[in-house]
Amino acid sequence: MRPSVLATRATFPDIAARLRAHFDVEDNPADTVWTPAELIRRLQGKQGVMSTGSERIDAALLDACPQLKAVCNVGVGYNNVDVAACTARGVLVTNTPDVLTETTADFGFALMMATARRITESERFLRHGEWTKTGIYDMFVGGDVHGATLGILGMGRIGRAVARRGAMGFGMRVIYHNRSQLAAEAEAECGARYVDKATLLKEADHLVLVLPYSPQSHHAIGAAELAQMKPTATLTNIARGGIVDDAALAQALRAGTIAAAGLDVFEGEPALHPDLLAVPNIVLTPHIGSASVQTRRAMAALTIDNLIAALGFGPRAGKPPTPVNPEVLALAR
């Protein structure tokens, strides 16, 4: 009997077709977001799942789906998956690193620039017919990006790609803070200097968050951290909702504690904290950091490579390209 797999969300049909060569596939062309109970119901009898950040894969789900062998998540982040619970049950988890690094860094830079130069705020003004005279000397004046200090919190692949853009493209002084300092060669390659978190907050003109979400990074930026930043500084979050305390940020933007913010991710998304919608000095986008056609196709293809290999098929049978918990593979040998 062929194994069965579930694709929880709609994806590129030509790429997903590769799954059908090996598996019986249940997919979701209507792109409905299923409740946890519905997800468990649909996973009955399935050995693999192509999941996204919208689905929580936790111990309760794993216990209700004991035949599940592989959770292949579309995305580099996998905080929707309880990896320890998967590992304890011999379930392999995979993600999609590397293929989205440059695209997400492009987006982070674009969001930071839009925030610094007040692009969406001024567009709203124009669209609402409020531009009635030219030559106003301080109309939508923002902060410079070139030559400013770029601060990066979290220095993985995407952080380094953002740093390179700042140092090499815009002549920025780049400082970063991370759980561990990069090797000297890696620092030189991306033109960044390690500092402690307090220095990062104090000195950054534009602070970009690129760290993974975990209980340790929950509200890494809250009222106390915002208070340490310059009143002219901007904050950009392309990492995960929950790293910033959204209520505290809205309050800081209202009070002028910092100048502006750009957010692509939110606590409890797709719901937004209502106070964020009430402040003008913020650029808001709906979690589209990796959303270029080429990159989204590459993410889908890598997830499918992982799923095919994880369930023992294809040229890499048993050796999926990007495992999160490879120890499960070692145990299976």
Ligand code: DGY
């Ligand atoms: C990622 O790859 O983690 C993106 O945020 C998409 O979820």
